Amino acid sequence: xxxxxxxxxxxxxxxxxxxxxxxxxxxxxxxxxxxxxxxxxxxxxxxxxxxxxxxxxxxxxxxxxxxxxxxxxxxxxxxxxxxxxxxxxxxxxxxxxxxxxxxxxxxxxxxxxxxxxxxxxxxxxxxxxxxxxxxxxxxxxxxxxxxxxxxxxxxxxxxxxxxxxx
Numbered sequence: 001x002x003x004x005x006x007x008x009x010x011x012x013x014x015x016x017x018x019x020x021x022x023x024x025x026x027x028x029x030x031x032x033x034x035x036x037x038x039x040x041x042x043x044x045x046x047x048x049x050x051x052x053x054x055x056x057x058x059x060x061x062x063x064x065x066x067x068x069x070x071x072x073x074x075x076x077x078x079x080x081x082x083x084x085x086x087x088x089x090x091x092x093x094x095x096x097x098x099x100x101x102x103x104x105x106x107x108x109x110x111x112x113x114x115x116x117x118x119x120x121x122x123x124x125x126x127x128x129x130x131x132x133x134x135x136x137x138x139x140x141x142x143x144x145x146x147x148x149x150x151x152x153x154x155x156x157x158x159x160x161x162x163x164x165x166x
């Protein structure tokens with residue numbers, strides 16, 4: 001079985017329990033993506049106003065929802081929103097390590113359900129498989145993520161039980 005097929009099946013099995021909410025209602029979709037700053041001349045890019053200037057980013061996500069296995073939220077420094085730490089699967093951890101080593105000084109743009117949330121400068125290699133959105137995540141988005149992903153360190157069976165109770 002090709003590796004990408006296995007990952008798609010693995011990601012689907014992680015998400016399926018979270019799709020059934022209270023009274024059998026399906027939880028709304030959760031779409032996360034992280035886009036690398038593009039080079040001038042790259043094809044398949046989009047422009048985004050970032051830190052007061054127009055920056056181009058690759059349309060293809062470097063990291064997306066299917067790569068994420070768990071999360072943890074925290075109050076953001078702005079005291080009005082949340083930040084979220086996402087734990088990546090092994091394949092995405094290696095991809096992030098390679099990307100963050102090769103593209104230091106570039107921006108990585110976080111998008112949640114089609115809405116730009118934050119951008120960070122890649123300042124060093126990321127070896128721990130954790131990727132962070134530092135701010136501008138709403139409480140509703142944290143609750144939605146909770147329906148789709150276990151918390152970092154949470155036993156998947158305990159997560160499934162917790163989700164069924166909601």
